[in-house]
Amino acid sequence: MDLRILGSSSKGNCYIFDNGDEALVIECGIPFNRVRMAMDFKTNRIKGVVISHEHGDHSAAVGKFLERFIPVYTSRGTAKALNIDTNELVHQVADHEMVSIGKFRIMPFRVEHDAAEPFGFLIHHPETGTVMFATDTRDLRYNPFNPDNIIRFPGLNNIMIECSFRHDILEKNIAAGRLPKAMANRTKKSHCSFAECRATLLAQDLSGVNNIVLIHLSDSNANAREIQADIEAETGKTVTIAESGITINFNKSPF
Secondary structure (H helix, E strand, C coil): CEEEEEEEECCEEEEEEECCCCEEEECCCCCHHHHHHHCCCCHHHEEEEECCCCCHHHHCCHHHHHHCCCCEEEEHHHHHHCCCCCCCCEEEECCCCCEEECCEEEEEEECCCCCCCCEEEEEEECCCEEEEEECCCCCCCCCCCCCCCCCCCCCEEEEEEECCECHHHHHHHHHCCCCCHHHHHHHHHHCCEHHHHHHHHHCCCCCCCCEEEEECCCCCCCCHHHHHHHHHHHHCCEEEECCCCCEEECCCCCC
C-alpha cells in the first residue's frame, strides 16, 4: 500500500491510500483534477472519500467527488455544514461507528476543533494494518479512562498526526508582530502543538509502528526539520514530514 500526499497544509489537504486495486481518499481540500492526475485518471479505484470536518482546506472538492458518484464518509455535523446531508452518496457516521469501504475499515473518533463535528479516524486495511489519523485537533485528551487523559490506540502500525506549531516559535511571531494575537489564540485552541503531538505519540505503544507521518505543519510557526529530528529521537521510528507530492510505502511492515 502506498500513501500519496497531495496536500498537507492550510492551502489544502488530501491523502490517498492506494495499492493499485483499490484506493481510499482522506480529505478532499485540493482541486479534483490533482487527484485524477495522481491516480493516472483511474478514479474508478477510489472506494470512498473520508472527510474529517467541513473547513475548505479539507473539503473543498467534495462536490466533484459526488458528481462522479464516489461515496463520502463523514460525521452528521460535517455533512450538514457542507450542505450534503441529503445526498444518498453521503454516509453520515457516528463516533466509534465502524464502517467498511472496500477492504478498508474505518472507525471515527471525536477530536477538538472549531468545527461542527470533527473526527479523527482509525483506518484498517490488511496491508497497512491499523493507521491512526488525527488532524486539526487541539489534543487527544478527551478519554476519561486514562490517568493522564491521553487516549491510547491499541495495535497501531502507522500514524498520521498533526504537528502544527511550536509554542516558542508562535510566541516569537506574536512578539514580532508577524502573527495577530487572535489568530494565535485560535491556533492554540484548535490545532495540535509539537508538545501535544509528542505527548500523544509517547503515550502509545509504538512497538508495532512502522511510520509516523507529521501532517498539517505550519510554514511559519514550526521548524519542520527540527521537529522531525526531535520526534525521531524520542520515538526511534521513521518520521516523515508530510509534503505535497511525496509517496510513502505504508505497509504494516517495511518488508
